[in-house]
Amino acid sequence: MSQSVRVAVPRKGRPLEAVLERIAMVTDAESVVDEVISTLRHEKAITKGSIDPTMGVYERLSTISTLHDEYKPEYTLRRDDRPGMPRRIVFDTLTIDISGIPVQLIGREEPFRALRTHTFGLGFDSADLVLEEVVDLRADGIDSIDEINARIDPMNTDVRVVTGLGDTVYHTLLARPDVLDYDVSLDRSFIIEYQGTLCISPRYERLVEAVLGTYALDDVSFKYPHEEQQEEAAISNAGVGVYLTVTGSTAREHGLVVGEELFPSETVLMQNNAETTAKTDRVRDILATCEMEEMMTEINTQSLDANNKTTE
Known part of the structure; x- marks a missing residue:
């Protein structure tokens, strides 16, 4: 052979x-x-x-x-x-x-x-x-x-x-409705103007920096879920976050707006x-x-x- x-x-x-x-x-x-x-x-x-x-x-x-x-x-x-x-x-x-x-x-x-x-x-x-x-x-x-x-x-x-x-699921922007103005889309342009905390998994810090770019994150600080805390719940507490989603149904159950699909996790x-x-x-x-x-x-x-x- x-x-x-x-x-x-x-x-x-x-x-x-x-x-x-x-x-x-x-x-x-x-x-x-x-x-x-x-x-x-x-x-x-x-x-x-x-x-x-x-x-x-x-x-x-x-x-x-x-x-x-x-x-x-x-x-x-x-x-x-x-x-x-x-x-x-x-x-x-x-x-x-x-x-x-x-x-x-x-x-x-x-x-x-x-x-x-x-x-x-x-x-x-x-x-x-x-x-x-x-x-x-x-x-x-x-x-x-x-x-x-x-x-x-x-x-x-x-x-x-x-x-x-x-085999694609996406790193997706999620946010509470009260964080968004009524006429603002939850996308990359929102993050450029956003100042505050962004909830992510700690292992994805560098990935999020690569995907969003360092310019968009100038006035943003990362926040991480507590141990055993569900990511969607942590994002709801923080206001804005990035998490892997397929349909976004769980995020909506936590009252979150599902925004732009930033990058395929593939x-x-x-x-x-x-x-x-x-x-x-x-x-x-x-x-x-x-x-x-x-x-x-x-x-x-x-x-x-x-x-x-x-x-x-």
Whole structure:
């Protein structure tokens, strides 16, 4: 068998599911992808206490891991940060054939940092981490995945973002109605004029600075939720904040106005430019362009259907 291309992926959660779904789009590995997603969702439910396990964690691990066949998934254990720090089964590795190239997906706690240290040539991780670690802070902010690479200092890292996977939730502006004038929109221009506290998660401080820009934050001070305090409740107390939202329904339940979607929190495909080969380039291109190919196939199918209806 030819040498495999190693790709760093998250060990669990929405980012890993986004990666596996992208893999399923370009291969015939739908069944094994579904198996991994289903297994990890089941293990998450056990860790959260939603399901009572019928076996101990080590027995479950030995049952679902297949060490003698690299084309079947392997799992490993990690300590979850929930109360009691239970052991949680997470993804470890799986080899998938992509256009005749064996691609080994390898779970990492921090795939982006594994790329930065040149351990991998390709990998997937949250765009948030790129903003938090290597994007330059400038007076003006950014609002799309496409703008990230222009803000990365080439002396800082060889890693670049290739594309997003579309598993998007947004860092969104939220505010109490009484903080806004009746004719003012809750968007970036509001923050430029705003003076006061902005409630955010402490781990997103640098991300928010990169997204909004340092100029908009000149007269703004960050405030953080108290331990175990719900973020929407903390923002309601502070008046204005930034939080990840999907529909904004929970924010509205706390009496908040849902404003501009500032930046997509999205899983991204990345490459280390210093570690590329012909094989990694081929795998990268397949993973990055499959969405466009699917769209074109759908458009062509719709056009064909329309033509058939015209001639009937």
